[in-house]
Amino acid sequence: MRELLLRLEAKAKEIRRYIVLMTAAAGSGHPGGSLSAADIVTALYFGVMRIDPKRPDDPNRDRFVLSKGHAAPLLYAALAERGFFPQRELMTLRKLGSRLQGHPDMRKLPGVEMSTGSLGQGLSAANGMALAGRLDGRDYRVYVLLGDGEIQEGQVWEAAMAATHYKLDSVTAFLDYNGLQIDGPVEEVMSLGRVADKWRAFGWHVIEIDGHDFVAILDAVREAKETKGKPTMVIARTIKGKGVSFMEHQVDWHGKAPKAEQASQALVELRRNFS
Amino acid sequence: MPEKIATREAYGRALVELGAENRDVVVLDADLAKSTKTIEFKKRFPERFFDFGVAEQNMMGTAAGLAAAGKVPFCSTFAVFASGRAFDQIRQSIAYTRLNVKICATHAGITVGEDGSSHQSVEDIALMRALPDMTVFVPADAVETVCAVRAAVAISGPVYIRLGRAPVPVLHGEDFVFHPGKAVLIKQGSDAAIIGTGIMVAPALDAAEILGQEGIKVRVLDVHTIKPLDVDAVVQAAQETGAVVTAEEHSIIGGLGSAVAEVLGENHPVPLKRVGIRDTFGESGKPAELLEKYGLTAQHLASAVKQVLNRKK
Numbered sequence: 001m002r003e004l005l006l007r008l009e010a011k012a013k014e015i016r017r018y019i020v021l022m023t024a025a026a027g028s029g030h031p032g033g034s035l036s037a038a039d040i041v042t043a044l045y046f047g048v049m050r051i052d053p054k055r056p057d058d059p060n061r062d063r064f065v066l067s068k069g070h071a072a073p074l075l076y077a078a079l080a081e082r083g084f085f086p087q088r089e090l091m092t093l094r095k096l097g098s099r100l101q102g103h104p105d106m107r108k109l110p111g112v113e114m115s116t117g118s119l120g121q122g123l124s125a126a127n128g129m130a131l132a133g134r135l136d137g138r139d140y141r142v143y144v145l146l147g148d149g150e151i152q153e154g155q156v157w158e159a160a161m162a163a164t165h166y167k168l169d170s171v172t173a174f175l176d177y178n179g180l181q182i183d184g185p186v187e188e189v190m191s192l193g194r195v196a197d198k199w200r201a202f203g204w205h206v207i208e209i210d211g212h213d214f215v216a217i218l219d220a221v222r223e224a225k226e227t228k229g230k231p232t233m234v235i236a237r238t239i240k241g242k243g244v245s246f247m248e249h250q251v252d253w254h255g256k257a258p259k260a261e262q263a264s265q266a267l268v269e270l271r272r273n274f275s
Numbered sequence: 276m277p278e279k280i281a282t283r284e285a286y287g288r289a290l291v292e293l294g295a296e297n298r299d300v301v302v303l304d305a306d307l308a309k310s311t312k313t314i315e316f317k318k319r320f321p322e323r324f325f326d327f328g329v330a331e332q333n334m335m336g337t338a339a340g341l342a343a344a345g346k347v348p349f350c351s352t353f354a355v356f357a358s359g360r361a362f363d364q365i366r367q368s369i370a371y372t373r374l375n376v377k378i379c380a381t382h383a384g385i386t387v388g389e390d391g392s393s394h395q396s397v398e399d400i401a402l403m404r405a406l407p408d409m410t411v412f413v414p415a416d417a418v419e420t421v422c423a424v425r426a427a428v429a430i431s432g433p434v435y436i437r438l439g440r441a442p443v444p445v446l447h448g449e450d451f452v453f454h455p456g457k458a459v460l461i462k463q464g465s466d467a468a469i470i471g472t473g474i475m476v477a478p479a480l481d482a483a484e485i486l487g488q489e490g491i492k493v494r495v496l497d498v499h500t501i502k503p504l505d506v507d508a509v510v511q512a513a514q515e516t517g518a519v520v521t522a523e524e525h526s527i528i529g530g531l532g533s534a535v536a537e538v539l540g541e542n543h544p545v546p547l548k549r550v551g552i553r554d555t556f557g558e559s560g561k562p563a564e565l566l567e568k569y570g571l572t573a574q575h576l577a578s579a580v581k582q583v584l585n586r587k588k
């Protein structure tokens with residue numbers, strides 16, 4: 001376990017460094033929400049999911065749907081680290097002809113399970129994958145990451161209802177509960193109220209954790225696997241911009257790339273922290 | 276009088292046949308299974324039928340996930356909700372991803388009747404046609420419907436099939452062969468051409484009959500595939516007749532009339548009249564009353580042909 005935790009910490013640091021490098025090189029992109037979910041996604045790709053980068057189409061693979069598609073830099077960094085494509089390709093993010101589109105494109109890049117970017121659609125897709133898995137008698141699991149602003153979309157609640165109705169216990173959702181969206185704090189823009197109660201009322205098993213605590217993330221995944229007959233929502237308290245001091249808790253770093261100087265400061269910090 | 280069957284009825288039956296042949300076919304509906312006729316599939320294959328309740332966006336999104344995992348989902352609801360309420364889900368999760376989802380939208384057009392404009396889709400062809408990689412079928416009768424449903428399965432990628440509520444004449448026989456993307460030259464003629472789609476093909480034939488009695492020879496082209504459009508057949512009709520009328524139970528903006536105008540404008544301009552819903556919403560009434568009021572009868576088509584013939588001179 002200790003070894004795994006050390007490995008996850010090292011990977012998360014590497015992935016955060018790539019997020020900074022990629023967005024800086026692209027001159028645009030979404031570092032804040034990529035950094036906030038970095039530990040969750042690292043845990044999934046390096047400690048949880050049954051995937052083989054050599055067989056991205058294996059019908060038995062676990063699936064991850066990045067419903068908050070703007071965190072594409074995070075997904076790309078994780079996929080490259082996991083061996084789905086060469087790391088050097090990360091620097092082509094958002095460039096003409098690149099497989100690394102501004103938002104994930106499943107037809108361009110291996111390992112991307114669903115094209116996303118229009119918020120609110122990923123949970124429906126995840127449910128569909130889970131339904132297909134059940135029909136085919138496969139035991140794969142489906143993970144999906146949602147933003148806290150994103151769940152203002154009505155479709156999310158349609159999908160939440162359906163996942164319970166169809167008893168999709170192979171679905172585990174993570175809410176990146178960083179408290180910020182574009183126009184400001186979620187509570188000011190459109191408050192979510194008692195969000196855990198809302199998911200519970202929709203019939204989900206709800207686990208509340210610190211989204212930067214690997215032990216908690218892994219425990220939550222285990223608890224989700226043991227939960228039968230209903231889907232699980234892991235509400236993960238996170239810090240938007242986590243790991244880069246000047247980005248943390250800052251609304252403005254939602255969709256803005258660091259300048260060269262800021263990037264190098266961030267990289268220095270990301271060397272110091274966690275190590 | 277030929278037998279009349281609504282295309283949605285034919286769809287319901289075709290689904291059951293398909294379900295027996297192909298275990299990957301799954302059917303999704305949004306609380307309209309009795310109306311869209313997916314209930315027939317539900318009765319036979321309950322384990323492969325999924326109702327999503329009144330939640331069209333989630334239905335489309337879930338279909339995308341099912342397709343991504345190898346299933347062949349058929350999604351049904353009324354055309355107005357399929358294309359309108361769930362447009363972004365179709366665009367983002369189905370078309371852009373080129374996923375193998377078949378959207379079979381019933382109750383298209385004003386022949387929905389008494390439910391009125393909120394339920395009468397007059398812009399769905401325009402919306403679906405604008406999406407890259409989307410195939411758009413508008414069957415004219417029960418036979419074409421069955422063929423279109425089967426063709427949809429053979430196509431790997433998103434397909435939109437536009438179906439109607441009201442019974443319409445069966446135009447084709449058992450021996451009919453359906454080639455996706457190929458228009459059917461249903462009646463030969465050299466003076467003018469009516470290029471029709473969906474339930475307007477039957478009145479187009481009637482119009483040709485009426486005009487034939489006056490010695491005017493009208494060609495009738497049945498365009499069951501709006502996208503990809505049979506450009507060759509459309510251009511040929513213009514070249515060989517020199518005057519074209521389009522006929523659709525849809526807005527003249529963005530539908531078949533627009534598609535034909537685009538093709539002729541770029542290739543072979545001739546006098547053209549688009550018969551369709553003239554940039555207005557529908558209203559309540561009996562289907563036949565509405566077709567009359569909105570100018571979608573054989574008589575209207577016949578006078579449209581005379582207009583283009585006058586301009587030809």
Ligand SMILES: Cc1ncc(C[n+]2csc(CCOP(=O)(O)OP(=O)(O)O)c2C)c(N)n1
Nearest residue numbers: 033070117118119147148149150180181182
């Ligand atoms: C349907 C839709 N509307 C608007 C946007 C633009 N947009 C991109 S990110 C975002 C805010 C998302 O906030 P949140 O889900 O909290 O993301 P995070 O904080 O995790 O980055 C918005 C409105 C979008 N991508 N999709």
Ligand SMILES: [Mg+2]
Nearest residue numbers: 148149180181
């Ligand atoms: Mg947020």
